[in-house]
Amino acid sequence: MTNSKTRTTTSHWGAFNVTTRDDRIVGVSDFDNDPNPSAISKSLPAAVHHRARVARPSIRKSWLEHGPSHVESRQLRGREEFIELPWDEALDIAAAEIDRVRQTYGNESIYGGSYGWASAGRFHHALGQLHRFLNCTGGYVSSVASYSTAAAQAIIPHVLGMHFLKLMWAEINSWSTIAEHTKTLVMFGGINPKNSQVSMGGVTHHETNSWFEEYQRRGIRLINISPQRTDTPDGADWLAIKPGTDTAMMLALAYVLDKENLLDKDFLSRNTVGYEIFQRYLNGSADGIAKSPHWASEICGIDADTIHHLAHTMAATRTLITVSWSLQRAQHGEQPYWMAATLAAMLGQIGLPGGGIGYGYGAIGGIGISVKRLSGLTFPQLDNPVKTSIPVARIADMLLQPGGTYNFNGQSLTYPDIKMVYWCGGNPFHHHQDLHRLQDAWARPETIIVHEPWWTATALRADIVFPATTSYERHDIGRAQGDSYLFDMPALIPPVGEARDDYDIFAQLAHRAGVADTFTQGRSSEDWLQHMYEDFRSDSQQQGIEVPSFEDLVSKNWVDLPIRSAQFSQIPFEAFRQDPQQSPLQTPSGKIEIFSETIAGFAYEDCPGHPTWMPPSEWLGAERATKYPLHMVSPQPGDKLHSQLECAIADIPGERPTPITLHPSDAAARSIVDGAIIRVFNDRGSCRAKVRISNDILQGVVSLPTGAWFTPTDDGTDTQGNPNTLTRDTGTSQLGQGSSAHSCLVEIENIRP
């Protein structure tokens, strides 16, 4: 007798139906209401029941035998077997070790930043669970900002006077406003439906493609300025730009506006400060270099006439400039963000419908979609008594340089001395740059604890690994910002192996630390769900939004709340445009800062007082390009979310190593043929990749998506194709200290005939 059921759940890539038979997931199918469902879930049944699941609590052999103070043992992380233990024994060991580290070194020695996307679901969110637990036991060193948008989060408040995330979620033209008003859509880094497949907590209607169809129907001029044609849906004009050079191109557009008097002087004088200082740089009176189309063309590879013509089109029509997040995940990544805002200010269309500037369209679903904000449905993390934090992408620097000082957005800070790393819901050996350097840094702490459903590269490099359930093995509630749906996420199957929920693992550790009551407040996870839900429901009802009872939601599985509208309630920056005195921005001047006294005051050579073209150390014009002549971009993978579900994809014959896209002439010059397995290398590392030859990429650029599980051979070559074996691990600048993954030069060679 089989017991087959089909129910709906949600994920970061959207809703889907799951069919289970007895205790197994046997199939997935599309959610009917989604016009363009993501195919990511098709790997799910194989991944959830994969042999790479962590079956039982596991402790690394020599750590167990010799204890945490044995220095040599730390070098064996990633190269040593694990001993499986019963839950109670492993929990006792972990609890005693947490206690030892706290007593010996204090809570400032515990790094709990634990960056990562974990899984969807409001309660069982791994990071929130870890942070609450660590806060109950004295706190932890945390991380700020994200790999996604760190440079943007640093620069935008100085320039536009608001938090970057607020700007992106709320002060933005909706897709429908663009359809109605925009005539020219200039997309730096494209707007890629592959990326808008996902959003934190989920996106139920995948609609980027249909908006582009609408824009084409309406005759909107679509311009994709990107090294890859595929960075926008078909139908856009493609200006193939060299990676890392967008600031130079934007400067040249600005130069034409300035020189040919196509600027909105009124807007510049009423709504901005510092144009005159910037203008001296632009026209060359400050440094002897006019930032002309001819000058830019040499740098960015787009011809001068095209730039000149584009500047005229932008000045003559309602133009929206959009910038993808990828542009700021590069050395000096603050600059294109600042320069794009400056260019938009010069056009004077900020505050007009369908004009101005927008960041992050397409980076994730939900951007550009207007949904009424509902508060609540959060699991409280409590206060962190430790105030030390690091910019998230500086983890290896921190581990390698305890006590070292560094600059960050006007502050001079000191790295703490970390003895314990606790990770839950992220995969740094997928996501961090220069993985060999991370591996060296990772050998420093005394103890590393990881909760993971799978034996990822990070779990394999831990000392204590607790098997965590996936979101398909526990009950939760799903809801995301920018989405109108509310989901009951049923426990579809029982936990695989001996996996436990992160909450239960922490509750048991909290019990051993004597803080069970603070952590659980006497609630089971089911109690918490109901408690969080009731708060959310009553808050929503106060805002006039009818939300079903908990039982009702459970029985319905999902509801679509009436909180969507076609447009945001106001045009972004409209009030500020009309009256900057009455509605100032939260910058020191109350206006858009084309020159920032604050930033100039920091005296950072890598982030001066106005937008500036500074050649990165790795780009196609760098000296290093004579040795490593190809620029590698490492975008997000289209077939999955980061490194998640990777084990199932890697099992499909021919899928690994990861495909790398290269231009026919770059392939021909090296006698490389389509489908070949090649070696990608530079002085930081190397990996294998599988060749995909395409005319849709600029010559000189290769594209290797992230997401492979770092699996190096003895000589350090990653067999799976993780681009972070090659990327640089330095901050975007002293201002943002973000990841600069996209600034990376490589060479490639055949390894098989």
Ligand SMILES: Nc1nc2c(c(=O)[nH]1)N[C@H]1C(S)=C(S)[C@@H](COP(=O)(O)OP(=O)(O)OC[C@H]3O[C@@H](n4cnc5c(=O)[nH]c(N)nc54)[C@H](O)[C@@H]3O)O[C@H]1N2
């Ligand atoms: N070269 C290069 N590198 C990059 C980028 C790039 O553009 N180029 N992009 C960067 C960016 S923007 C990001 S956001 C990062 C993404 O990097 P990550 O967010 O670290 O990547 P994920 O693979 O999503 O990692 C989430 C992990 O959580 C685990 N997990 C899922 N659910 C649960 C759970 O319930 N409990 C526990 N304990 N674990 C769970 C998953 O199995 C997975 O291993 O990568 C960054 N790295």
Ligand SMILES: Nc1nc2c(c(=O)[nH]1)N[C@H]1C(S)=C(S)[C@@H](COP(=O)(O)OP(=O)(O)OC[C@H]3O[C@@H](n4cnc5c(=O)[nH]c(N)nc54)[C@H](O)[C@@H]3O)O[C@H]1N2
């Ligand atoms: N399917 C899927 N979607 C995802 C994710 C995923 O893992 N899978 N991850 C999500 C996450 S965490 C994030 S942060 C976002 C990231 O969103 P983005 O940062 O916007 O996306 P990327 O994929 O890194 O890069 C998009 C494109 O930018 C181009 N590019 C790179 N460098 C430059 C440059 O210097 N100039 C110009 N003009 N173009 C450049 C590349 O051709 C690349 O294909 O994606 C999200 N969406």
Ligand SMILES: [Mo]
């Ligand atoms: Mo991200």
